[in-house]
Amino acid sequence: MQADTKTQLLDAAEAVARRRGFDGFSYADLATTVGIRKASIHYHFATKAALAEALMTRYHKMVGTELDRIAGQEPTAGRRLRALITFYRDATQNGQQLCLCVAFSPSRDSLPDSLDIQMSAYRQMIISWLENVFAQAASDGTVTYLTYATTEAPALLALLEGAQLAARTEQDAAAFDRATALMMGRLL
Amino acid sequence: MQADTKTQLLDAAEAVARRRGFDGFSYADLATTVGIRKASIHYHFATKAALAEALMTRYHKMVGTELDRIAGQEPTAGRRLRALITFYRDATQNGQQLCLCVAFSPSRDSLPDSLDIQMSAYRQMIISWLENVFAQAASDGTVTYLTYATTEAPALLALLEGAQLAARTEQDAAAFDRATALMMGRLL
DNA sequence: GTCTATAAGGCGATAGAC
DNA sequence: GTCTATCGCCTTATAGAC
Numbered sequence: 001m002q003a004d005t006k007t008q009l010l011d012a013a014e015a016v017a018r019r020r021g022f023d024g025f026s027y028a029d030l031a032t033t034v035g036i037r038k039a040s041i042h043y044h045f046a047t048k049a050a051l052a053e054a055l056m057t058r059y060h061k062m063v064g065t066e067l068d069r070i071a072g073q074e075p076t077a078g079r080r081l082r083a084l085i086t087f088y089r090d091a092t093q094n095g096q097q098l099c100l101c102v103a104f105s106p107s108r109d110s111l112p113d114s115l116d117i118q119m120s121a122y123r124q125m126i127i128s129w130l131e132n133v134f135a136q137a138a139s140d141g142t143v144t145y146l147t148y149a150t151t152e153a154p155a156l157l158a159l160l161e162g163a164q165l166a167a168r169t170e171q172d173a174a175a176f177d178r179a180t181a182l183m184m185g186r187l188l
Numbered sequence: 189m190q191a192d193t194k195t196q197l198l199d200a201a202e203a204v205a206r207r208r209g210f211d212g213f214s215y216a217d218l219a220t221t222v223g224i225r226k227a228s229i230h231y232h233f234a235t236k237a238a239l240a241e242a243l244m245t246r247y248h249k250m251v252g253t254e255l256d257r258i259a260g261q262e263p264t265a266g267r268r269l270r271a272l273i274t275f276y277r278d279a280t281q282n283g284q285q286l287c288l289c290v291a292f293s294p295s296r297d298s299l300p301d302s303l304d305i306q307m308s309a310y311r312q313m314i315i316s317w318l319e320n321v322f323a324q325a326a327s328d329g330t331v332t333y334l335t336y337a338t339t340e341a342p343a344l345l346a347l348l349e350g351a352q353l354a355a356r357t358e359q360d361a362a363a364f365d366r367a368t369a370l371m372m373g374r375l376l
Numbered sequence: 377g378t379c380t381a382t383a384a385g386g387c388g389a390t391a392g393a394c
Numbered sequence: 395g396t397c398t399a400t401c402g403c404c405t406t407a408t409a410g411a412c
Contacts, residue, residue: 021294145333161350171304
């Protein structure tokens with residue numbers, strides 16, 4: 001069974017946005033990928049700004065679901081963090097793309113103002129989740145050299161996003177692994 | 189005394205590229221900033237691809253000079269790393285821009301192939317410098333919880349680039365500080 | 377929902393005058 | 395070195411037929 005047109009458009013837009021940034025793709029690209037005319041895209045997303053909002057909304061939910069899945073599946077803090085690092089690694093598709101939030105960040109000024117809030121909310125979701133997991137680590141002892149949850153959380157998010165950039169620049173997931181090896185070594 | 193036109197163009201292009209990415213500015217933007225017509229820009233940079241190369245070449249040299257300055261000025265590994273973190277922090281202009289290499293990373297597919305090599309060389313310069321400094325730390329003891337220089341170096345570069353992204357997304361240097369506080373705490 | 381056709385303007389780049 | 399003028403193409407977006 002085939003996804004509906006709107007979903008196909010979101011899929012195509014997310015893939016190309018994460019590869020090329022918000023200013024790096026056009027309706028013509030999506031039209032070619034999905035197989036309709038570019039004017040038809042406006043029926044589903046009136047403006048490119050509206051498309052950006054829809055992309056970020058869907059991405060936020062998708063990652064939220066993934067965080068829940070990890071929490072439900074992995075019992076210890078160390079294992080939860082390992083699973084998150086693996087998720088960020090896989091998200092690069094071997095250095096071909098970035099997290100949507102990272103890909104949008106340089107295009108900030110081209111995006112509608114509403115994206116500011118959406119991007120902050122997305123980052124806050126991850127940071128809160130990480131704070132909880134690092135707080136758990138203080139109890140279960142599965143993270144070595146542990147400092148404070150509120151210090152560890154933003155540092156790990158920055159590390160993961162930076163590791164994605166490294167992989168994208170080198171077009172090689174090995175660059176992600178080199179950047180995260182130190183952190184991985186701290187996790188039991 | 190006024191800089192020559194070519195330098196003014198490079199300055200304008202670097203500023204806007206670091207704010208908006210490679211696909212986020214046009215010759216028209218530079219023409220307005222510098223005060224000449226956009227056709228005249230082609231005299232200095234025949235193509236936008238050539239401009240990208242010139243930008244990266246100049247940026248690489250500038251950062252190399254800064255690394256030398258830090259090494260000449262700061263005696264210990266801990267102080268050198270602190271100085272580098274401060275340099276990356278200041279480079280964001282309070283969350284308004286990114287390192288050129290970070291800003292170019294999502295625009296990868298729009299850039300000439302030659303930029304792949306230039307961007308890798310830039311990153312390698314930083315990583316080599318960091319490896320040397322972390323190796324020094326093993327002797328002078330100014331970095332706590334130290335592991336291996338070859339593990340620490342790529343992790344710190346990713347952290348710094350990720351911290352810049354955080355600051356750019358939040359438009360606030362405080363996000364950079366939250367991301368780097370843990371690392372700062374390890375430096376004597 | 378998707379189409380054709382088109383508007384209105386931006387893009388990088390070139391030709392040739394000065 | 396910078397200008398005016400222009401080319402060919404791309405962009406987002408709209409109007410109206412089907």
